[in-house]
Amino acid sequence: MLALFQKLGYTTLSTLQKLGRANLFILHVVTGLPEILTRVRLLLVQVYSVGVLTVLLVSISGLFVGMVLGLQGYNVLSDFGAEQTLGVMVAASLVRELGPVVTALLFSGRAGSALTAEIGLMKATEQLSGMEMMAVDPVKRIIAPRFFAGCLSMPLLASLFSMIGVMGGYFVGVGLLGVDEGAFWAQMKSRIDFYDDVVNGLIKSAVFGVIVTWIAVFEGYDAVPTSEGVSRATTRSVVYSAFAVLGWDFVLTALMFGGD
């Protein structure tokens, strides 16, 4: 019985400790911002590996998600004779929800896991301690560029996803199913508000970018420096990212769209 309580206490304490470490860690990372701005090259290389290499995945996924929305939306809306509002449905669901959320999930699978594995392996092979020996702060030199590259890339990727998704919905709705082209765009334009929908979606994607990259770099930095530890950290990075993104999505949606 006592052992049970001890275990519960241990779990609680270690979780709290980890949260505390994560917060101290992110503070340390953010203080590295001025150094990055003087050495933009470091950031550029990371934007390439985190952002540019994810573009293809995000584009193809966005196209298919948009096409599926077009098909499914048409099936439901045509029952009510409202297939002309297909554009509104596709654009609203992409810009508000699917763009930020699906991009964040893909991003954590494609870029987040790679970041965790890379940083974890650097730790396991003692490259990070080697840097410390040379009086180079590994958090500022290695982690900070990756973190800010992720934060920068996510909103751009989510915008791309939404745009290509709308195109996909357009191809299926107007091209294949014969929804009126004028109504498709006009209804979309009149119902989608720039500030309420597009800007809020952009804020969401920026928040998700911070969350996913934060979890990814922290799990890598905090990994047990063995091959097993790195593999576990990579798994945790993707799983925690997915939970955090979906949970925060609910909170942000309630704050942004719950009022009216």
Next chain:
Amino acid sequence: MQSSKAIEIWVGLFVAAGLIALFFLAMQVSNLAELKSNGDSYRIVARFENIGSLRVRAPVSVAGVTVGRVSAISFDNQTYEAVVEMRIDPKYDTLPIDTSASILTAGLLGEQYIGLTPGGAEEHLTDGDEIELTQSAIVLEQVISRFLFNKAEGGDKGSGSNDGGTPTE
């Protein structure tokens, strides 16, 4: 590792593509382009007994062409009327002062909008003017209940005088 120039080009393309996507969402998908032209629009007010389910940002149209949007809806405590404020595109500044406004429905179950019908006066509506002639929204339940009421009344009369005459009230 690719050469530094190639990386810079790719990152540049990536950022450009992201910004183009955002621009597309702003201009093509959402109503930012329309909002911008509303900057120096002029404001007219109309009072309605009942606005139905009219909402802010509903279109205001003349002859089916959208000339502006509803910018605010409020309730007058003194007259118990709904006060609807509209913003009209400055391009359309020659609406006569005796223009009438009615709340119409797009399609059977569609959104409600304001339709303006120009009158014949020489003077034009300017910023802050009020439209005097208004027609309230048609509330479907009221129409149906009036119809049923008339029908029932007509049925009673018909059975009384053995005549299917239309009820006059």
